[in-house]
Amino acid sequence: MSGAAGTTMVQALNTALRDALREDPDVHLLGEDIGALGGVFRVTDGLAAEFGTQRCLDTPLAEAGILGTAVGMAMYGLRPVVEMQFDAFAYPAFEQLASHVAKMRNRTAGRLPLPVTIRIPYGGGIGGVEHHSDSSEAYYAHTPGLHVVTPATVADGYGLLRAAIASDNPVVFLEPKRLYWSSERFPPTAVAPIGQAVVRRPGTDATLLTYGPSLPVCLRAAEAASAEGLELAVVDLRSLVPFDDETVCAAVRATGRAVVVHESAGFAGMGAEIAARVTERCFHHLAAPVLRVTGLDIPYPPPLLEHHYLPGVDRILDAVARLQWEQ
């Protein structure tokens, strides 16, 4: 599915769901408003018409019930794909996620794996009112048993979602709302591997480590730095769990300087984990401490103030400037 202007992230996700539904009769979608409406972001547009309302099921407005029902469906051998309407609306399902989805394989010694994909639109930058802009990835990444992935490109929107649905692990699939309408020229067709970070821009002077909605910001920062003579490498993590230490560490060792960039709050966030891992593994290659550029440690602000919260090019370049170049 693509138009004259190329393929958007929404279209890529829609195609991934359609292809999965076509190829595997066990794949079932369930969520709020995903049928006739096609989802509030239209990611499931046309799927109920093509595959029927049972395989693209409009559920009652009850997130724990949605995920709990998906658990039971997976126990019977189906491969449910759940849509949570917004990041903050997924919190009622957290008990099902933490106590059952994440643990069922482990507590049954591998006898009852749950191949459930949980799609969650996340992050801000879209002018959303309260409870529509949370970045909740750290909660999920901190829960053993879950894979947590997030695409930053249209191609990965397709490729990672296909991989998530095909995976026998439960996968939290975080969709950056801000990138839903980003587009690429060619419609994506390839499955992307879970657990592999990718270098989006090579660089020799410092390495930006980022994911999801912050990738385009980092690429713009790298472009700006290049104009001033600094070549920044940009790594797109893609998969928060499993974490690709190898690619990340190789990219950091190559430059000796690193900045982690994400829009969720910094305290006890992914950046803390990444900075610690990089320091533990690359200490002797580092010319400066690993820095973080993140959202502020406040509840997500009202939309008219969100640009102060979100990491921007200036804050990233400020951090790069603080990487002890004087030595």
Place this chain on the structure above:
Amino acid sequence: MTILDANTTPGLAGQPSSHGPRRDAAPLLPEREPVRVLGTEAAGTVDPDLLRDLHRRLVLGRRFNQQATTLARQGSLAVYPSSTGQEACQIAAAMVLRETDWLFPTYRDTLAVMARGVAPMDVLALMRGHTHCGYDPRRYRTAPLSTPLATQACHAVGLAHAARLRAAGDPGGGHDVVALALIGDGGTSEGDFHEALTFAGVLNAPVVFLVQNNGYAISVPLTRQSAAPTLAHKAVGYGITGRLVDGNDAPAVHAVLGAAVEHARSGRGPVLVEAITYRLDAHTSADDATRYRTSEEVEAWRARDPLTLLERHLRGAGLLDDAGLAAVTAAAEELAASMRAAVARADTPDPRSLFSHVYAEPTSQLREQAAALAARLADEASTPATPATPAEAQA
């Protein structure tokens, strides 16, 4: 005809059709008094073999509860939540299911799980601390004992729904499955109970909810838990049939649950059964029930012990003699002895199994942690035990 009469559905006269037809609540309402069989004329019509089978299973279940409680006191189990007094509900729940049906138990439903065919000590693996679930859920079509209350009710709905989807594509493929979810009175206050019943009603899933109302959620009595007329009435708000049964009357529970399961299997919708019973033991081996209930109350319920009620009937009807009782008691003692023997066999779980089933494939981080643990274990195995402190070394 007024404008309000236009565009109506039969069930909702005078309003536009958007809200769907209204359903009549009356057929969903539970009975005014709990269904009883023992002590009524109906008792004489129950198959004697069924009654004897129920009795035998109740005796075994009672002995299992007693032995497990003792093992917990002796430290062989980390804890044990006894269902003494609730055996009729536990046993009947398992007996009314076919092998292809699924049971979704809570931590207190060990007897129901054993009645599904799981070996006694495998049922107790969770309490022994060896593993979180000692049996294969797929083999026994029995979910792991659920500790987060009411969460398993949602799973029952999902599984029942999935089975019905499969049945639609494969009629005659053995997918006429019913899921039975066990819940306590306290569990009906949980949000997941509400959501499970909502989904069950909307999906018309072949699922039965059995609420074992034992009067207490640990220490909090039912009056502090719910202002509902009965817990069975809760069904009506979800468009589900509610039933009320005496949970200490084994043939009554068996009959009502059996009817509920076949109701669900035939596509007529989910059923919520409230069984009124009593937990004669404390909440667990770690609980002190004297802090929240009187011995008079316990004694009053002891007079309504499900085992006593059934035994009295069997004796009165000439269906059980001393020899028969002795045989059942001997079987129960054999069960208890096998449980004692099993815990006496010291088997410690292999710590290397810690990393085995977190993901389909271990992550590189887990492989690192597993290697570190293996190295430490190898060190411990090769190093002679050394005194831990200087003081110990001198002693």
